[in-house]
Amino acid sequence: MKQFTRTAVVLMLMSIFSYSGYAQEVIEDNQSDFGEFMDRSGNRFRSASGVPGEEYWQNEADYKIKATLDDENHRISGNVVLTYTNNSPQDLDFIWMHLEQNRFTPNSRGTLTTPISGNRYNGDVDGGYTISNLEAKVKRSTSSHYIISDTRMQVFFDKPVPANGGQATISMDFEYKIPEKGMDRMGRLDVEDGTIYAMAQWYPRAAVYDDVEGWNIEPYLGAGEFYLDYGNYDYEITAPYDHIVVGSGELQNPREVLSGTMRDRMDRASESDSAVFIVKPEEVKDMSLRAKNSGMLTWHFKMENTRDVAFASSKAFIWDAAKINLPGGKTAMAQSVYPQESAGREAWGRSTEYTKAAIENYSNMWYEFPYPVAVNVAAAVGGMEYPGLSFCGWQSEGESLWGVTDHEFGHNWFPMIVGTNERRYAWMDEGFNTFINHYSTQKFNNGEYASTLNQTRRMVGWFTSPSREGIDTYPDVTNLRNLGMTAYYKPAVGLLLLREYILGHERFDNAFRSYIETWAYKHPQPADFFNHMENVAGENLSWFWKGWFYGTGNIDIALEDVEEKDGNYIIELSNLGDMPMPVEMKLTYEDGSTEDLRLPVEIWQRGDTWSHLLETNKTLERVELDPDKIIPDINFSNDVWPKNIYKN
Incomplete structure (x- = not known):
């Protein structure tokens, strides 16, 4: 270090003495909100950059x-x-x-x-x-x-x-x-x-x-x-001759278990973008379609690099299928099996359409579907996912069937491809999946069904509930009335905030896609996710992980006042909540023009109040925080100035 000169020392001392009169006015800073909240240092197995270490x-x-x-x-x-x-x-x-x-x-x-x-x-x-x-x-x-x-x-x-x-x-x-x-x-x-x-x-x-x-x-x-x-599976299911068996992975012996008619229909389905019946509703009891007329049949399946397999069997199945188009040029098969009671255009007659759309949406936006089939099974299960196969409620129809189908097949990405520990960290599969469901629903059939994930202010009642629990609460001890929020919606809203409000689409998508690709068929921990997102997006997000994922505090950014001064304006802001956030404002001028203003999250490092000088030659008429209403601010009555002209 360069040695101080006599003049420099004198100036430094004068500076100290001149500010000593203000010492009693120093406000405690908020640096603790921005510091590390857990050990995320790297080792030879898991690096600090959020990628597997050299000895993983x-x-x-x-x-x-x-x-x-x-x-x-x-x-x-x-x-x-x-x-x-x-x-x-x-x-x-x-x-x-x-x-x-x-x-x-x-x-x-x-x-x-x-x-x-x-x-x-x-x-x-x-x-x-x-x-x-x-x-x-x-x-x-x-x-x-x-x-x-x-x-x-x-x-x-x-x-x-x-x-x-x-x-x-x-x-x-x-x-x-x-x-x-x-x-x-x-x-x-x-x-x-x-x-x-x-x-x-x-x-x-x-x-x-x-x-x-x-x-x-x-x-x-x-x-x-x-x-x-993960591993490779080779499994055989022997069932009565009149059963249809569907399973995770690829059927190895179609000539032994499917009649010629069924095989021809399956071939047509593999080239069709709309569902083709393999077994029609009127053919469920037609044993001429079966490969045998008595005894037992053995159905042989294989699946590679998967963490599990599941199957379904019944003599009551209607069966249809269609082609899934994947971005890399390959195809897969969407299939649905369901009973007569579930049939119909308003119900399971659209299941294969829904399955195909979900798989294509996620493949195009995030990571290509790796499995040969995606089978939807109507069952006495509200909704449950396994690699390449889902069980969904047999009485579901319309928007409800789309929602459960899209959600369960979204799980092929989390946790089937990205192999997280669901027993401990439900939010890393349910929450991430609920997040990607939002964009899949927006895209499906030009928005035929609505996603409610971005309606975050409808969730304020839970966010302010005294009985709320944190995202990190162990799922088996979470109050079941809270599980939907702690495992599904709150972590999903967290990712929504990152994409739509904090990082923006390009930076978030680069980081999230990289996370999926980096940890595909591996076992990431929460710290790996946090580290990877920060390193690829280029942003220290400790304040966000700590406040949103490992806390139960809330957001309340207040627009306290706007004062005119020397032809300009001073905008007074307060952080009345428990965690910081960047500040998005929409400024409306007297001439009808508008301007977007963004202040970084670092304004809250020094304290809970901030004054921003707006230099303009226009007359300011209105200021509104978070104009798109993305963040779940628990008190939106203090989001606008003047306070008596608040508009939703």
């Missing part, structure tokens, strides 16, 4: 499954062979697996933590796994030692699974009764022409071992969903 790793789980559906006794039985690859830097003496069907027992933790009054996550209590013939192999060693604890199973090895690429094979037989009420995620539905089986969480699944928590072994209680590794 995740394990792989590949499955071969053969299962048989017994529609007389509502049971499924089968065998699963898991090939587990340990890419971690630690040897593993055991692995944990999820047995989510054990939720449907009288003494499961989920059953015992369900309120007497019940909730959405009620389920049957006469189910649960029967596990047999387990073998866990590492090289030439074999173990049959395991412990089942509620919805988890710990499988031990005689020799550890070696680090950095070692493999183990775990095989077992399983059987259980298919629940009728599957916690609004899976189950069965009786309709006039048969039973619809919506099959999810239907096989023992490996838990995730990662660099953040080690084994992620939270029990399956209800609101918390899933966190799974």
